[in-house]
Amino acid sequence: MAHPTQLGFQDAASPVMEELLHFHDHALMIVFMISTLVLYIIVAMVTTKLTNKYILDSQEIEIIWTVLPALILILIALPSLRILYLMDEINDPHLTIKAIGHQWYWSYEYTDYEELGFDSYMVPTQDLASGQFRLLDTDHRMVVPIESPIRMLISAEDVLHSWAVPSLGVKMDAVPGRLNQAAFIASRPGVFYGQCSEICGANQSFMPIVVEAVPLEHFEKWSSLMLEDA
Amino acid sequence: MLATIRKQLRHHPALIPLFIFIGGGAAMSMAYLARLGLRNPDVCWDRKNNPEPWNKLGPTDQYKFYTVNMDYSKLKKDRPDF
Numbered sequence: 001m002a003h004p005t006q007l008g009f010q011d012a013a014s015p016v017m018e019e020l021l022h023f024h025d026h027a028l029m030i031v032f033m034i035s036t037l038v039l040y041i042i043v044a045m046v047t048t049k050l051t052n053k054y055i056l057d058s059q060e061i062e063i064i065w066t067v068l069p070a071l072i073l074i075l076i077a078l079p080s081l082r083i084l085y086l087m088d089e090i091n092d093p094h095l096t097i098k099a100i101g102h103q104w105y106w107s108y109e110y111t112d113y114e115e116l117g118f119d120s121y122m123v124p125t126q127d128l129a130s131g132q133f134r135l136l137d138t139d140h141r142m143v144v145p146i147e148s149p150i151r152m153l154i155s156a157e158d159v160l161h162s163w164a165v166p167s168l169g170v171k172m173d174a175v176p177g178r179l180n181q182a183a184f185i186a187s188r189p190g191v192f193y194g195q196c197s198e199i200c201g202a203n204q205s206f207m208p209i210v211v212e213a214v215p216l217e218h219f220e221k222w223s224s225l226m227l228e229d230a
Numbered sequence: 231m232l233a234t235i236r237k238q239l240r241h242h243p244a245l246i247p248l249f250i251f252i253g254g255g256a257a258m259s260m261a262y263l264a265r266l267g268l269r270n271p272d273v274c275w276d277r278k279n280n281p282e283p284w285n286k287l288g289p290t291d292q293y294k295f296y297t298v299n300m301d302y303s304k305l306k307k308d309r310p311d312f
Contacts, residue, residue, distance in 0.1 A: 062244030070251040086298040 001136060001193040002166075010167040013192050013213070014184045017169030019083050027076055034072075087169075091183055093151035097142065101154075101161030101174035101196065104203035108142045116227055122206050135205065136193045141212040145219040146189050152182045159201065165194035165211055173198055186213035265295065 002010060012018040098109040102119075110116040120138045128134060144150050154163045156174035163182070164171035172182040186192075194209040214222070239245055267273055271283045271293060287293070292302040 057242075059242065059244040062242075063247055066244065066247045066251070070247070081296070082298055085294060085296045088294070089297065089300050 001133060001191075012169065012187075013167040013190060014169050014187055016083075016087055016184065017167060018187075019086060020169055023079050023083055026079060030072060030076060091149040091185070093183060094148040095144065096151045096153060097144070098153045098155070099142070099163050099174070099209075101156040101158075101163065101200070101207075103158050103201050104196075104207040106138075106142075106161075106163070106196075106207060106209060108140075110223065114223075114227055116223055116230065118226065118230065120210070122208055133193070136195075136208050136210070138208055138210045141191070141210040143212045143214060143219055143222045144186055145216040146186050146213045148216070149183060149185050152184070154180045154182060160198045161196050161200045161204075161207070162198035163194070163209060164197040165192050165209055167192045168194075168211065170194075171197055186211070189213050189215065262295070269293075 009017075009021055009024065012021050095110070096112055098111070100107045100109070105119050105121045107117060107119045118140050120140045120142065122135065123129075123132060123137045123139060125134055128137070152163065152170065152172065154172045154174045155178060156176045158176060160176070161174040162171060163174055165184075168184045168186065170182050170184050172180045174180070190213055192211045192213070194211070196204050196207045196209070198204075200207075268275075271287055274281060274283060290303050290305050292300075
């Protein structure tokens with residue numbers, strides 16, 4: 001989850017998010033280098049007593065500052081397009097989960113084998129148990145097995161919502177009347193938090209998403225327990 | 231017009247990389263748009279002979295421009311024929 005004064009991304013919990021993280025580092029490094037260079041040139045220009053009134057043009061430097069930015073842009077574009085196509089790949093999912101947005105909670109349906117469905121409401125601040133996160137924890141978590149490709153089918157019952165979990169690198173709008181597909185693989189066990197990312201009314205900030213990634217045996221135990229309760 | 235450009239280029243050779251990059255970029259964008267228009271199965275040009283090309287997709291064909299980790303020809307065909 002995000003922590004106070006955090007500047008960068010949350011730790012990646014899926015291979016796609018890892019790629020995005022590394023690409024962001026790459027692009028940010030280029031941005032820092034260019035900004036440092038420009039700042040240096042500005043300071044050097046402003047703090048010098050030298051003047052030169054006789055330079056009219058220079059072909060060599062023009063070639064350099066045409067070719068170099070073009071190469072830098074290509075160096076940014078190629079990894080970016082690669083990740084774009086990577087995010088779109090069909091990955092033969094092991095499990096399909098439906099996440100449906102309501103005002104103001106999410107409901108999850110696991111209907112591959114049995115009819116398992118439950119609602120996920122935020123834990124109100126006055127009911128928080130010790131160790132739970134304010135405005136982030138929910139009463140029921142969406143449990144998924146680790147290292148399995150999961151297909152999410154995301155929709156909404158009333159107004160627009162958006163299902164987002166930053167550490168998994170997933171964000172997909174929940175549109176009423178439309179089924180959107182997103183996919184991810186949870187590479188490590190853990191609990192990953194997200195929040196509704198599309199304006200949906202007074203309590204948009206109060207319908208978080210919690211994904212709990214566990215080994216497969218634990219997932220099977222959890223789903224049989226949930227089926228009994230329901 | 232080409233003669234004028236050539237004369238100007240002789241005096242300002244720094245413009246040559248500009249032509250290369252801008253021209254290359256424009257060419258690549260147009261080529262991708264043309265590929266989308268002509269090869270994309272979501273596009274229907276001929277309503278009489280090929281009315282719904284999106285219904286004729288093969289399970290092992292690749293329709294995307296670039297695949298990073300997938301080899302569509304290795305996918306198993308596990309769906310019924312129409």
